[in-house]
Amino acid sequence: MKNQWMNLLAGSVRVKAQGKGVERLINACVRNDITVWNVKKHGDHIATFFILLKDVRQLRVVARKSDCKLYFVGKAGFPFFFKNMLTNFGVVVGACFFLAIVFLLSNMVWGIEIKGAKPETEYRIWKELKQMGVEKGALQFLIDDPETIQKKLIDRIDTITWIGVELRGTTFYFQVVEKNEPKEPEKIGVRHLVARKKAVITDMFVEKGQPLVSVNDHVTKGQLLVSGIIGKEGQTTFVPARGKIFGETWYKSTVVLPLEATFQVLTGKYMEKHYIVTKNISLPIWGFQKPAFRHYEIDKQKRPLRFWKWDLPIYYERVVFRETQEAKRSYTWEEALAKAKELAREELKDKLPEDAAIKGEKVLHQARENGKVRVELHYQVIENIAIPQPIVQGD
């Protein structure tokens, strides 16, 4: 005998058969593998019985050959129960509401854990996070993604060298590596100081070591400036030479600057559109009008939506249209020249160490070709030319 529970799960139908030969119909059913149960007779020509929902079609085929008329008088089991439930408005609303709540809660940030930070750094991180909107209860697709948070934190908090940001489920994990302030330099080994490049010496501060050159000397690259070997001959000792040797050095740079140029400049105006995106459908949910800008840049951010612990194949996409403007710039000859000089100077300054100073500049050559200004400049720079060279103490 089959389990009644299975019947309940699969769904069953109560059939009323009317006509002559109800018994023959039942026999035919049984032979055609239709499970029949609870057969009852009501009067001479009426019988009721139950069959499985899936056998209804088969029963119709069988009944066609008999003289009986069939009426379906009752339904039971899960499929009908489910159907009834769907017609019940309250249940449907409740189920939708439940799903919505689970969906919403799975897309929230429920925990933030910061590890490896000193209390004061941790406090700063908390503050920054709060400013970025990363806090308990924030919706995940409205805040930045972990990479951006990581970048921002590293940029904004100078006492951390690195921070690992990981979003696991609904919890943010921050692994902090703090900067160790550099300690006093290690004991330096014995060394000389040599010239980094060709120069004329203008100033010298020797802290330690035996200076071998004097002011106004012309030195070449690699020439020994301060020796680390001191003392009289025969009684020499080795010391780490230390000091600064300032020399006048020369740089040449060439700048090419177009007289006319066009740029794309952001005007600061922007508008946002929000979409729900699946594999090939994108459904706008906010921001329906077309951007009113003639030129714009598009910035797209895509975040997966989550349900329970799974990433859904549905994404939330934020599209930002930033208005750009074409800006034209044209220089006169003098302006271009001045600008070129300025550029060259900036470029040079970037290359030079901080204690260097530009003493003078000279235009070697200037020409106008194909709407561009080409300037060759020569710079005199005062900078520290000394670099250490370790003394290899052989034998």
Next chain:
Amino acid sequence: MVKKWRQHMRRWLTDKLELPADIVMDLPRITMVGQIHIYVENHRGLLTFSDKEIRLLLKQGQLLVRGEKFVIKTILPEEILLEGKISQVIYIDE
């Protein structure tokens, strides 16, 4: 003649070899639980059915069950489970 002889042969076999009679001779096996259940195996189909009487076809002859409030709980090609209040079980030879 041959049919009868075969019948004799089978009866002899079940007697001598102690084989179950319902298998060898294709007889119905009827199990009853008091008056309330009757379980018939090896039937050959339903002939008539009402809430007071059921008639089953057997390989040889028919089985008539009388009683009240009959309900066929399950029916399979060779088995049937009947529920109700059973008062008589009668074999009808043709």
